[in-house]
Amino acid sequence: MPLVSMRQLLDEAAKGGYGVGAFNVNNLEQVQAIMEAARETNSPAIIQASRGARKYANDRFLYHLMQAATEVYSEIPVALHQDHGNSPETCRSAIELGFTSVMMDGSLMEDAKTPADFEYNVRVTHQVVEMAHGRGVTVEGELGTLGGIEDDVGSGEVHLTNPDQAVEFVERTGVDALAVAIGTSHGAYKFTKEPDRELLAMSIIEEINQRLPTTHLVMHGSSSVPKELVDLLNRYGGEIRPTWGVPVREIQEGIKHGVRKVNVDTDLRLAATGAIRKAFAEDPGEFDPRYYLKPAREAMKKVVKARMEAFGQAGHAGDYEPISLEEMVRRYKEEGHLLTTT
Numbered sequence: 001m002p003l004v005s006m007r008q009l010l011d012e013a014a015k016g017g018y019g020v021g022a023f024n025v026n027n028l029e030q031v032q033a034i035m036e037a038a039r040e041t042n043s044p045a046i047i048q049a050s051r052g053a054r055k056y057a058n059d060r061f062l063y064h065l066m067q068a069a070t071e072v073y074s075e076i077p078v079a080l081h082q083d084h085g086n087s088p089e090t091c092r093s094a095i096e097l098g099f100t101s102v103m104m105d106g107s108l109m110e111d112a113k114t115p116a117d118f119e120y121n122v123r124v125t126h127q128v129v130e131m132a133h134g135r136g137v138t139v140e141g142e143l144g145t146l147g148g149i150e151d152d153v154g155s156g157e158v159h160l161t162n163p164d165q166a167v168e169f170v171e172r173t174g175v176d177a178l179a180v181a182i183g184t185s186h187g188a189y190k191f192t193k194e195p196d197r198e199l200l201a202m203s204i205i206e207e208i209n210q211r212l213p214t215t216h217l218v219m220h221g222s223s224s225v226p227k228e229l230v231d232l233l234n235r236y237g238g239e240i241r242p243t244w245g246v247p248v249r250e251i252q253e254g255i256k257h258g259v260r261k262v263n264v265d266t267d268l269r270l271a272a273t274g275a276i277r278k279a280f281a282e283d284p285g286e287f288d289p290r291y292y293l294k295p296a297r298e299a300m301k302k303v304v305k306a307r308m309e310a311f312g313q314a315g316h317a318g319d320y321e322p323i324s325l326e327e328m329v330r331r332y333k334e335e336g337h338l339l340t341t342t
């Protein structure tokens, strides 16, 4: 089947009361690991690419990798999403390329570092909603900022999402999905101890869900940074300091309160690097890249399968027929999110 609208995937997840993992890719092995995990668990899938990923892989390579994924895994509904678009222009180019979903991250200015004000965020996000919905493409917005700096994304400052502002933001922009800041950050170093409900403000999700029950909520920075992956990496020469991620049980709590998309990147990076370090250490005489990329791909698949099962998306790949993007355009017109004013 062709790439599917992310809105359809999330609407189905809401109906079924489950969440969908959104996994980042930069290369062939990551795409294969996620699609293979989706097949083995019979899960719908969201694959996302950051600006850095698009630059690393090259847009055309990325596009054709995803086309190959839809051909080889034709039974799996899969959405291709632009992660952390920094401007309407980045989102436009993703849509032109064939992405079925874009994130306009207007919580930060175009430099993807400086926190933006609310009016700027509303303006750029609404602009992207008009452009994207006119093509049947889904839009995720973000309100509040995450901590940490991962490559070039992040201000390093945490601003938790204000539920009052969330209501106004969704009304004025017409976004399909809203990323909320609840104290997580990108990368491996999220918390210096196991997070309690003060560090991880799950209550914000509950409050926003009560006030916006039909908006799909998104948790960023949702890697769990499992101790066994960190230990393996360190056993073979890695230097990851003691750290805590977002416990899977907290993500499951979020899913009970409207979280439908769960962003995971770091856990796959840790799994792949640990497997490669192990392979290097075990046979320093081996130099065929397949010798270390195969276990890396396997390690990533294992993480993705575990998350797909934990988030509840497993078993749901065959629940529905894909809706065309043209049909999505019609539905958006009906919803009244086209050609509105802020």
Ligand code: G3H
Residues within 6 Å of the ligand: 024, 050, 051, 052, 053, 083, 084, 150, 151, 152, 153, 186, 187, 265, 266
């Ligand atoms: O936004 C964070 C994701 O983990 C993507 O990271 O910009 O290093 O590709 P990246």
Ligand code: 13P
Residues within 6 Å of the ligand: 024, 083, 084, 150, 185, 186, 187, 188, 219, 220, 221, 222, 223, 224, 263, 264, 265, 266, 267
């Ligand atoms: P992690 O760094 O926790 O995997 O978060 C990924 C993410 O939020 C991508 O947008």
Ligand code: ZN
Residues within 6 Å of the ligand: 084, 186, 220, 221, 263
């Ligand atoms: Zn993110």
